[in-house]
Amino acid sequence: MKLPYCAVEQRFLLDRYVEGTCPICSDPGARGDQCDNCGNVLDPVDLKDRRCKFDGSTPEIRESEHFFLRLSAYGHELKQWLSADKGHWRKNVLNFSRGVLQQGLQDRAITRDLEWGIPIPLPGYESKRIYVWFENVIGYLSAAKEWAQRIGQPERWRDFWQDPSCKSYYFIGKDNIFFHALSWPAQLMGYSEATRETFNLPYDVPANQYQTVRGSKASTSRRLAVWVPDYLSRYDPDPLRYYLSLNMPETSDADFSWADFVRRNNDELVATWGNLVNRVLTFTYRNFQGAVPSPAEMTAADSALLSRTEQAIAQAGENIGLCRFLAGLESAMAVAREANRYVEGNAPWNLV
Template identity: 55%
Template structure:
């Protein structure tokens, strides 16, 4: 057996200002979970960390709107994040938040390390100020028109439409999110990360050993750096957040974009402390380790350019091995938005539908190399035609017929004919292919390949028709069912990172010992005489009326 690999899976930190929606899951959390589950099954040493972003200005904006403290907002949604991700099956080692004493300490240590190594400088800058609210406006408190693509609702730090990082002063027609007034420009002083000094090292990093990176991610990152990097402020004038660890800066806090990415490191340290081995985090940050950062495309420059630059400037820590960022999931062509209430919310979804149905739809429709769209019509179609009528139907037919006709046990096969041998070989080859695909983060291609095997197994079953042949040739029926059960065992393992809830049930129905995790990334051999468990339906067929009902709910939420 090959030596265990060390794999760090780092997942984007959601702003704790509203519930999670399907865009969050499709963009970062589901692909990360699939990848982590696969590597755990393969026997590798895996650490999965993330947490709630507690200091982002979306939290303070919502707090201002509700007239409560930022802490009350982030604690409310952090608790809901934990519950929602448990229910949809995202399997973390630790999901923490950025307002822990540990995260404060680690973020301040990184700040001081960069300062000591000469990669921070102080500079006065112009910043928007609200004369109505009498305060400086952090970038997320300013909206306006993007100077590059003319998107009318660009934020002060980034345009969601074209993905460009912005300085709030670049916006056309700026307005304050607090009071709606046009802000004025005043001078303030901040610490800057010297990206210009780090640019040659960042460029070399991006141009070396990135064969596995997604072309769109690498192209965007290289173009961004070749356009020239300039210093970026890492502090801001606001009361909520992590204080600058120096005397003389009482009103300054570390910028959320700066300290949030440090969360991957601080969360690893917190996990180590909780595990009883405070140095365990070093396995995933030093030496022979591969770290993967699962984010949406709006977070690409922070993880392919700025975070590597921070790590280089600090020294002694591993750089990202890959950033398999996804594009956006849209609804009716529009990007999902918490602040604009345009989303399919996960807590609401989970009240009525099964988690694996959504995990399947988002996997086979994953926006890996371009935006994809969510629609209830397509969700219902794929659920009914693919999960229920293809994979689910195969499993139900084979297990039910076998259980009913062979005393609830795996039948003893007769001679394996050419057609049966060809299907078994296809199952073995598919398993080998899938192993490579998941390892390279090709999740959409993986699940489509597995579905193709399910379709082929259904064709085989229709050809062999064991429900008919059992009346005239019991051995032929036994052989067909044995072969089909063997293929289902392959499917169960390959789909378990994608559909953990139903695959756990199927593992039990097949009469296999222990859990899927115990079995690992291997196909469990189906043994003649093995006791099966009476099966139940894995997937529920949805009525077409779901589409109209859910579309009306979606539009009603936007109107509200």
């Protein structure tokens, strides 16, 4: 296969060490393995204006022998799988995956010329290593097998991987959709053929779009991120959980803003949920010795609020189960707002 070679560094370059212009969307910041702008998986030799990430030189293209995953052999099976019972999948994940299949799956090299990594267990290939995109997803299965071995029940991994009632969810970013919705299922299909055993394919791949910070994609390498140790030195975890759930990029990119974080925490989480919890618990503690009192006869308004609360709890649980976290949170906050209005309207402090 053809691979980029840096004459300055005197080595073949990993896909991510080659940068250039995407041949599909023309974004100038594409990498050799993928374009973050359009999400397409790329081949480094197809990049326009290729340059080495280390020294900016133009890589040569040289031949090197490698092993491939024959993804093209599983196109039909993947199409059938992605067409059946996927109503709970996010549209962006399905549209991207089906779009790749429509274009035709290309076989992908699973080895590279490296000095580190998992070696090829075959003589004559001592300089080759298994490439990370292929072996890292295998860790989902191998970790379960390792766990089963460690607890002295070597067959327990089958509870997760071969019991049809077990559902696996893969929470990832949109730049990993290809590897979890296409490549990993194909690997499992191939493993099933080789072992004549059945393995559970992903039940859901709820991939988020990008979380941006100040309008740019969050990046730890560029120090553009929210650092948890720094955050916890100033705030409690729950406000961040609330804001990230509310601002989650489920269907489109979402920007993190400290000003918006503070505003929504104060104006919504504290003012709505915190206010409701505080006033009800404080009132109960002061007037009923901290115990929930026996209710009087329910009015129509009382029964209606209780009914809507039960519905909201059920809706929140259903949405969370479908990985629609924003919708689940909105159900909970809507009934909290209604409960606050109920407390204000009934003024129980005037009744005791």
